[in-house]
Amino acid sequence: MVLDQPATPPTILLSVKLAETVDADLKLHGHDRERGGILLGLRRGPHLHIDEATLPMRWDIGTMFAFQRSSRGHKELALRRWRQSHKTIDWVGEWHSHPERFASPSSIDIRSWRAITRDRAAPMAFLIIGLERNWIGLCTPDRDAPIRYKEVERSKAGFAFQPAEAKP
Ligand SMILES: [Zn+2]
Numbered sequence: 001m002v003l004d005q006p007a008t009p010p011t012i013l014l015s016v017k018l019a020e021t022v023d024a025d026l027k028l029h030g031h032d033r034e035r036g037g038i039l040l041g042l043r044r045g046p047h048l049h050i051d052e053a054t055l056p057m058r059w060d061i062g063t064m065f066a067f068q069r070s071s072r073g074h075k076e077l078a079l080r081r082w083r084q085s086h087k088t089i090d091w092v093g094e095w096h097s098h099p100e101r102f103a104s105p106s107s108i109d110i111r112s113w114r115a116i117t118r119d120r121a122a123p124m125a126f127l128i129i130g131l132e133r134n135w136i137g138l139c140t141p142d143r144d145a146p147i148r149y150k151e152v153e154r155s156k157a158g159f160a161f162q163p164a165e166a167k168p
Contacts, residue, residue, distance in 0.1 A: 009138055009147055010048040012125050012161040018053045019159065022129060025055050026097055031131060034067035036060070036096030038074045039125055040081050042088050048125055048138075052081070053095055066108065067096040093125030103130030105137075105146065113139045113146060136161055 018039075025035055037054035054077055056062060059070035078091040094116065098104075105113070105128060117124045117139040126146060128135040137146040149161040 008046070009140070009163050010043070010046050010123060011152075012136065012138065012149055013047055013049045013158055014127075014136075014161070015049075015051045015158045016156070018050060021055070022053050022095065026129060031097055031099045033062040033064060034097050034099070035062055035129075036067035036069055036094065038069070038078060038091050039093035039095055039127065040078060040089055041092045042085075043090070043092065043122070048092055048123065050092055050125060051089070054078075064099060069094070069096075091120070093127065095127040095129065097129040099131070101131045102133045103128035103135040105135060110146060114144065117141055138163075 029035055035056050037056060039050045040052040040054070041048060041050035043049075054074050056067075057070070057073035059072045061068040061070075075091075081089040094113075096109075105126070109126070109128070113124065113126050118141055121141055123138050123140045125136065125138055135148070137148045139146045148164045150164040151159055152162045153160040
């Protein structure tokens with residue numbers, strides 16, 4: 001009997017443009033209230049190429065402890081990109097900020113990520129921006145826990161991330 005092997009987790013590529021957008025937003029608004037949005041990008045072979053992040057919109061609610069993203073606005077932008085890109089650029093993840101030095105997901109984050117990933121039925125990337133250190137990972141529909149990623153390469157175009165630990 002052959003057991004189904006889960007597919008190798010993709011390498012996550014983040015564009016410099018995305019990092020700059022999020023950085024500028026947090027510099028402007030600070031870390032007191034959580035900020036967040038969705039991640040837009042392409043699934044290309046072994047890569048999940050994340051190119052753009054949406055910023056909080058007026059329907060969203062950010063508090064010291066949570067960021068509640070309304071689907072309004074973000075969803076419209078995701079649909080627009082999907083059409084403009086001839087169905088290649090899609091909603092591939094979410095980001096939000098935490099007012100803590102070393103960002104790590106809360107149990108609420110993990111529950112919400114699991115629901116999003118099951119709903120999308122595809123691997124989704126999740127990014128938390130901390131004061132000193134960010135957290136990035138991937139959720140897949142067949143796993144309950146997110147796979148934590150670490151930075152493996154940095155270039156002028158962006159940052160590459162791979163799973164932090166080898167699979168058990
Ligand atoms: Zn959180």
